[in-house]
Amino acid sequence: MSDELKISRRDFLKNLGMAGVAATAAGSTGLTLAGEVFGSTTSGGVYRRPWWVREVDEPTTGIRWEQIKRVDASRDTLFGNVLGRFATPEENQRLLQVREDLLLERLNSEEPGYTLKDQALENAMRQSRGIIPRSFLGAQWAMTPEQRGVARWEGSPEDAAHIIKVALRQMGAASVGIVHLDERTRKLIYAVDTDGKRIEFEDVEQAYETEDKRVIPNRAEWVIVYTVQMSEDALRRAPTKIAEFGTQTSYQRGLLVQNGLQEFLRGLGYQGLGEQTLNGLGIAPALAVMAGLGELSRQNRVITPEYGPMVRVFKLVTDLPLAADRPIDAGITRFCKTCKKCAEACPPSALSFDTEPGWEPVGEWSNPGHQAWFENSLRCRRFWYEEAGTNCGICFAVCPFTKQGKSFMHQFVHMQIATAPVINSLTRSMDDAFGYGVRKDPTEWWNLDLPEYGIDTTKGK
Amino acid sequence: MPPSPQDRPSEPTDYVLKVERAPLYIWLARLTWAIIVLVLLEFDITSWQEREPHAAILATALLTVLVLAGIIVEVVRHVEARSPYRQSAPLPDDEPVAEIVEPFAVEPDLSYSPHAHSHIEDAS
Numbered sequence: 395m396s397d398e399l400k401i402s403r404r405d406f407l408k409n410l411g412m413a414g415v416a417a418t419a420a421g422s423t424g425l426t427l428a429g430e431v432f433g434s435t436t437s438g439g440v441y442r443r444p445w446w447v448r449e450v451d452e453p454t455t456g457i458r459w460e461q462i463k464r465v466d467a468s469r470d471t472l473f474g475n476v477l478g479r480f481a482t483p484e485e486n487q488r489l490l491q492v493r494e495d496l497l498l499e500r501l502n503s504e505e506p507g508y509t510l511k512d513q514a515l516e517n518a519m520r521q522s523r524g525i526i527p528r529s530f531l532g533a534q535w536a537m538t539p540e541q542r543g544v545a546r547w548e549g550s551p552e553d554a555a556h557i558i559k560v561a562l563r564q565m566g567a568a569s570v571g572i573v574h575l576d577e578r579t580r581k582l583i584y585a586v587d588t589d590g591k592r593i594e595f596e597d598v599e600q601a602y603e604t605e606d607k608r609v610i611p612n613r614a615e616w617v618i619v620y621t622v623q624m625s626e627d628a629l630r631r632a633p634t635k636i637a638e639f640g641t642q643t644s645y646q647r648g649l650l651v652q653n654g655l656q657e658f659l660r661g662l663g664y665q666g667l668g669e670q671t672l673n674g675l676g677i678a679p680a681l682a683v684m685a686g687l688g689e690l691s692r693q694n695r696v697i698t699p700e701y702g703p704m705v706r707v708f709k710l711v712t713d714l715p716l717a718a719d720r721p722i723d724a725g726i727t728r729f730c731k732t733c734k735k736c737a738e739a740c741p742p743s744a745l746s747f748d749t750e751p752g753w754e755p756v757g758e759w760s761n762p763g764h765q766a767w768f769e770n771s772l773r774c775r776r777f778w779y780e781e782a783g784t785n786c787g788i789c790f791a792v793c794p795f796t797k798q799g800k801s802f803m804h805q806f807v808h809m810q811i812a813t814a815p816v817i818n819s820l821t822r823s824m825d826d827a828f829g830y831g832v833r834k835d836p837t838e839w840w841n842l843d844l845p846e847y848g849i850d851t852t853k854g855k
Numbered sequence: 856m857p858p859s860p861q862d863r864p865s866e867p868t869d870y871v872l873k874v875e876r877a878p879l880y881i882w883l884a885r886l887t888w889a890i891i892v893l894v895l896l897e898f899d900i901t902s903w904q905e906r907e908p909h910a911a912i913l914a915t916a917l918l919t920v921l922v923l924a925g926i927i928v929e930v931v932r933h934v935e936a937r938s939p940y941r942q943s944a945p946l947p948d949d950e951p952v953a954e955i956v957e958p959f960a961v962e963p964d965l966s967y968s969p970h971a972h973s974h975i976e977d978a979s
Contacts, residue, residue, distance in 0.1 A: 405878055412883035419890045627906070801901035802894065829909025842906065 507634025546663020571685025625848030
């Protein structure tokens with residue numbers, strides 16, 4: 395052996411050890427930096443997703459399609475009617491009164507987040523949404539190809555999906571996915587909409603609406619599912635009127651996007667059948683999961699890889715043939731099994747502490763046939779009326795996936811969650827140690843230098 | 856006849872510059888340190904931008920500790936490199952692997968070793 399190649403045992407081991415450490419540091423940093431270079435463009439939108447967001451054939455939470463029935467949303471959900479049929483009319487009325495008294499009391503005592511300016515801001519957004527048109531069939535003002543004297547737009551399903559996703563992003567959607575409606579996924583469309591009208595599929599050319607039903611043509615086989623970002627700065631002040639304002643603005647923008655999309659589809663020569671009522675038409679989390687926008691979480695809501703739970707989900711049925719997306723696995727559901735931060739932070743203990751998602755719903759407000767961490771919606775709703783005086787959103791605010799996304803470290807953690815779940819509990823502990831999820835001062839919000847709508851539109855790109 | 860040590864001049868006229876390469880593991884440690892410092896620096900700056908003061912303060916503290924630790928280690932190495940103790944003989948453990956693997960040619964120095972089978976002679 396030549397003198398140059400001679401190395402002591404101690405130095406050899408030191409080199410070997412440091413090579414391992416350096417390779418881990420440089421490799422994981424490099425893989426995170428190059429995440430989107432090697433990413434996929436085919437799921438969730440037109441932007442690249444990092445390589446650790448994998449497309450899968452089945453969602454990460456199980457579904458027994460044969461057990462799923464189309465839901466009567468007017469009866470079996472808690473949309474907009476206090477506790478609905480799960481409480482007496484007197485109890486519902488009492489809860490409304492309790493909330494009203496609570497808000498007045500907090501207004502008079504100038505409690506941060508409930509002052510006049512806070513309440514006025516939230517109410518302005520809520521009421522102004524009511525003056526924006528919302529319909530199943532769309533406004534139908536846009537010029538059709540027929541009116542222009544040309545044939546309707548034709549293209550491959552991939553091209554169609556591309557232009558829809560580009561258009562939606564420019565209209566204000568954060569991410570977009572497509573679900574193909576077949577015998578199974580049709581079950582995710584409500585049997586009865588939240589306002590009591592039946593939703594039926596018929597063998598007709600054009601969709602129509604009568605006094606008691608909305609009809610989707612059988613040829614309308616695609617659901618465009620899109621998310622709209624919520625302001626993380628607003629929701630981190632939950633539960634206050636500032637946080638509720640964040641929710642209201644995203645609902646308003648979602649509605650504007652729906653109107654724009656319906657007219658865009660009409661202009662192409664196709665139909666766009668939207669939500670006639672807030673959260674109507676179909677089961678938003680389920681459709682978002684099938685569209686590959688995110689995974690079902692412990693909150694029993696969707697968490698997206700790009701925006702965490704800080705999104706509202708909207709959907710629209712169309713007869714424009716589109717290339718469907720696939721569900722994803724970004725390690726989100728797996729992380730929820732060890733994290734439980736939302737369940738710990740939930741004041742009325744409405745969220746499940748079970749490690750594994752179950753198959754049995756807690757109450758009739760959830761439908762069986764799928765695996766989930768079913769929440770106690772009645773506890774949640776009671777808290778809204780009796781304690782918060784607003785909607786809540788604490789579970790969204792404390793979630794480790796709720797980050798503004800400016801830091802490389804967040805991408806690094808997302809990669810770890812997707813690829814090395816063995817240290818998920820450490821990740822959760824670090825999230826606590828670094829102070830994420832701590833409720834922020836509602837008064838301070840008025841002095842923040844925030845972007846338009848309070849959201850970062852460069853996120854997820 | 857070769858010159859004897861006494862023939863050398865009292866003041867040296869030549870200097871020997873000894874350039875030692877840092878071992879590979881030192882360069883790898885520096886690379887790792889630099890990557891972690893850069894990631895922490897970016898995390899620190901962006902945490903302030905994200906209005907996460909808790910994370911930002913913690914990142915600043917970690918960054919400060921890491922940078923100071925790196926500086927101290929390099930200073931200590933620099934001082935150690937100039938130490939006269941470095942001229943002392945290497946420890947047995949630092950012998951080249953090749954020499955350790957080869958069998959030692961053991962030749963007992965009998966002049967200093969006791970007899971293996973000594974006997975006590977009769978005093979008489």
